[in-house]
Amino acid sequence: MEIDKAVRESEDGRLKIKYNNAIYVIQRALSLYSIEEVAFSFNGGKDSTVLFHLLRAGYFLHNGHSNGDLPDAEFTFPIRTIYFETSSVFPEINSFTYETAASYGVQLDILREDFKSGLEALLKSKPIRAIFLGVRIGDPTAVGQEQFSPSSPGWPPFMRVNPILDWSYRDVWAFLLACKVQYCGLYDQGYTSIGSINDTVPNALLSINDSPIGEKRFKPAYMLSDGRSERAGRARKISTAATCNGQKCLLPHQSNALTASIVAVGDEILSGIVEDKLGPLLCKKLHSLGWVVSQVATVQNELDSVAEEVIRWKSKSDLVFIYGGVGPLHSDVTSGGVAKAFGVRLAPDEEYEEYLSHLFGDKCTGERNKMAQLPEGITELLQHEKLPVPLIKCHNVIVLTATNVDELDQQWDALVDLRSTNLLASTGPFYSKHLTTSLSDLEVAQPLSKISFEFPDIYTGCYRKSRAGPLVITLEGKDQETVEAAIESLSKKLSSGVKQVSV
Template sequence: MEIDKAIQESNDQSLKTKYNSAIFVIQRTLSLYPIEEVAFSFNGGKDSTVLLHLLRAGYYLHQVDCGHVNGDLSNYVSRFPLRTIYFESPSVFPEINSFTYETASNYGVQLDILRQDFKSGLEVLLKNKPTRAIFLGVRVGDPTAAGQEIFSPSSPGWPAFMRVNPILDWSYRDVWAFLLTCKVQYCSLYDQGYTSIGSVNDTTPNALLCINDSVGGKEKFRPAYMLTDGRLERAGRARKLSLPNAISNDVKSRESNIITASIVGVGDEFLSGSVKDQLGPSLCRKLHSIGWTVSRIAVIQSDVDSVADEVKRQKSTSDMVFLYGGVGLLHSDVSIAGVAKAFGVCLAPNEEFKQHLTHLYGEKCTRDVNEMAQLPEGITELLQHKKLHVPLIEVSQPLSKLSFEFPDIYIGCYRISRTGPLTITFEGKDEKMVEAAMEAVSKTLSSH
């Protein structure tokens, strides 16, 4: 199987880690659902092209594990087994259409072509062909990714199905590393300077890749994989609201010179009474001592939508919003994603923060630095305090992995102080499942 072979022969350890995690998610999904009830949404873009080839590899490896085929990966060729959905739109680039149909022909992909909007099309499709899970090429930097996890039920008001996001934690760099390492074909627009492709009405080549042709005076562009800062992936996409207006708190002329602040604490451990909130009152006292007024202090649950709603509410009335808790790498650490959603921006690896983390941890870091350095897009200044650190890097990956192995069990994790002991909590209605989750966590952490 050429994809698996290319990755295993690569020296890119970060890419191998992302690949193995994605394959695990795919195999897990194929174990949970009959293949007749699983679909794949393909749109011809770079992310879904990556997912297509991951699914090809994942399906084959699943077949090997089940004993349906032998273990020779070298010359495996087969018709793509998953029902594949393609939403064809009048505003789609002709190159995307051509690439989609050519790819379908090359890999034996049977397309279900829909010409309605995404929601209406799914309603019709799922009514005629019962589907319990759909693979999506959503990444954490996408506008639709806020609040999603690797396994996420569809939103209220939508047809009921499980959204499966194997490349949710992949960065722009990871996508291109995969495509170039595996030497698979992608849409030709990416070689013309397009870095993120929507419709013909809202997409242009990324100006950061522009090359001035001194002879003809025409604009030329370097290919998308040469964009060095993945945070600027969507620079060629039109925005409904310009970034400065979206990020900044509307500057209003105030009769008073007193600065008002709001404080938001995030953590289920606060709401359950397991931990006494000490930082909120301490911050109130500090702000009062320098002449600020605190207009509100709130403690909310660890939920992306709750964080986004509270931040939006407070930023409309306060000069500054302070937020603490829920910042880290676990599935329950949702504050950063909530802030991004509140401002209507994406999450993307921050290069300055990435360099800081690399310097801070070096070879001791067991997590992918691109994933650790995800921050809301548009940050122009990052203050790096000497005590700034990202805790739990040794246990975050196994705990996050176990969280979707036990989807009905809430696995919480917190420290009362920065250097204090780590507390892991388990909540669920099924006592046997809670005990199984506790045993799995105990075994997993004892091996780290």
């Protein structure tokens, strides 16, 4: 069997471990179920292609064959193979799937219904009890799964078998390249995670900067340095709501702003021992991109407190930034709090551990490395050449490791550079006008209320720099003409003592 021979001759020790573990899972499943009771769900993607060749090797070895005692040409693939064909699939995926089936003598069960309906019909007609799936940690469907996991409630009953659940993006490409097997050609065009034709584009992180004008070229998928950015080519939905004067307003017709929440974790801040300088600076940086910061909160170094704050704001904000409480100490509970907020567990992340080991050496390896325990199945590593260690992103929550202003500047610059992934999309700058007046708060209250009603897209604010100083009124919005009209209207409503200042 060429697959088994190629891996065993490889000098990649990690690949050999991953391969042996996957083969064990496959052989275990083939011991529990007859060949008629198992199936393989093939979709033509890289993970599915890896699993296909692992199944070939696993079945080969399960039947007692050793290296070289049966030519590959005489080996047939007996496991029932399911392919769900849809109108939105890439033509290249279709072609690769059928070519692979023809090359290896695979009989495809082609289903053209939706996944659930097709599966229900298949399981009713066939005695299938277990299905091999190419699911990996980090996939949206991987949360809570083990290598053997019963199907979810509401689905037809079968055992999900996940031989490559613990494989990383790096492991997938190490296997495909070491074994020299064919994979879908889209991966050589910069695609790193392939969904439908409606939601998938080449990964911008693989763009070749010196491409000729009018011609966009990309490096192949296996050259992506940070495997957790593999889904950067998948379309992201941008929130369509923002907070305007305490009320929700639609985008982009009105404020066209994105919202962020900021959570600081630290007993030292709450006790007054340390002054939080990161929160105000982060507010300024977000504001410069046209984002609205809806809240800044500080919580204790306590897991439940972190989880509750993340739960409170993750569904109300486009992004939640959290910092503090990150490290190897018992009080560093931020990662655990984020995991609890999303209902997942902490699990070792091999790619992150590699970064930490490179930075700290042997002190950050194995089970002793608490910092490499990240929320399972939802973690994406935001790697950038300016950062010694990637930032952690869990859905719309970004964990910053900055402990001072200089580190925050560095991490922010990296996030802005990664804007091609739609992470920090700019919605345009704010335009601001200030008025100073000697009038009292009571005297300006009614005119300001009228301004808020007349101009719902305008943000209003008032403050005094000193107790006896003048009242400063701020009007701010995305449309300059609207801001100018609002300031003119307010000036007319305030009878005296008004001075206009441009900002």
